[in-house]
Amino acid sequence: ETGVTQTPRHLVMGMTNKKSLKCEQHLGHNAMYWYKQSAKKPLELMFVYNFKEQTENNSVPSRFSPECPNSSHLFLHLHTLQPEDSALYLCASSQSRTGVTDTQYFGPGTRLTVL
Amino acid sequence: AQKITQTQPGMFVQEKEAVTLDCTYDTSDPSYGLFWYKQPSSGEMIFLIYQGSYDQQNATEGRYSLNFQKARKSANLVISASQLGDSAMYFCAMTYGQNFVFGPGTRLSVLP
Numbered sequence: 001e002t003g004v005t006q007t008p009r010h011l012v013m014g015m016t017n018k019k020s021l022k023c024e025q026h027l028g029h030n031a032m033y034w035y036k037q038s039a040k041k042p043l044e045l046m047f048v049y050n051f052k053e054q055t056e057n058n059s060v061p062s063r064f065s066p067e068c069p070n071s072s073h074l075f076l077h078l079h080t081l082q083p084e085d086s087a088l089y090l091c092a093s094s095q096s097r098t099g100v101t102d103t104q105y106f107g108p109g110t111r112l113t114v115l
Numbered sequence: 116a117q118k119i120t121q122t123q124p125g126m127f128v129q130e131k132e133a134v135t136l137d138c139t140y141d142t143s144d145p146s147y148g149l150f151w152y153k154q155p156s157s158g159e160m161i162f163l164i165y166q167g168s169y170d171q172q173n174a175t176e177g178r179y180s181l182n183f184q185k186a187r188k189s190a191n192l193v194i195s196a197s198q199l200g201d202s203a204m205y206f207c208a209m210t211y212g213q214n215f216v217f218g219p220g221t222r223l224s225v226l227p
Contacts, residue, residue, distance in 0.1 A: 043217040088158050100148035100210045106160035
């Protein structure tokens with residue numbers, strides 16, 4: 001595997017379900033990110049991890065819970081979601097969260113539908 | 116607030132023609148980076164090209180070039196010899212300090 005991978009690619013869940021999204025990067029990077037992309041809205045940064053430590057949480061509701069066990073893996077745990085949470089969830093990684101040359105590389109995304 | 120503007124919601128171009136996608140940015144930081152990403156309908160955000168604020172030359176990567184006009188705060192993407200596979204959303208993005216912001220995107224459609 002190369003680059004950034006995400007599983008599952010598609011997920012349909014009910015509002016009472018609990019599910020997790022997984023992201024893995026094979027680039028040797030130290031920073032990882034979760035983004036939400038809703039229809040007709042700009043890309044929204046949700047969480048940032050740098051060297052496994054969470055450095056940013058952009059006012060994300062507690063029904064989204066991130067986990068970063070090591071620099072290569074990032075999870076997004078979901079519970080009691082709302083229909084408006086339906087979106088494309090993108091994971092990205094970069095060398096580190098410093099410097100203006102720090103390029104983010106993205107995974108293919110998980111398209112989430114909440115019924 | 117620092118931000119990115121992409122004034123063209125949608126663009127059409129004939130196959131094999133060149134196309135320019137506009138991007139203007141607003142920042143008071145002297146050091147910043149500018150990026151372009153391509154997002155096909157499959158969803159993946161693909162990194163295309165990078166330009167640093169102190170770079171003297173415009174960045175080029177294959178058929179992609181970045182027309183960087185610092186005084187006008189613009190960083191337009193030029194795609195030469197368009198191909199059908201270039202049809203996608205294109206996002207301009209900027210880093211400054213610890214921040215990374217995306218523009219709203221431009222949908223490019225390449226016509227056969």
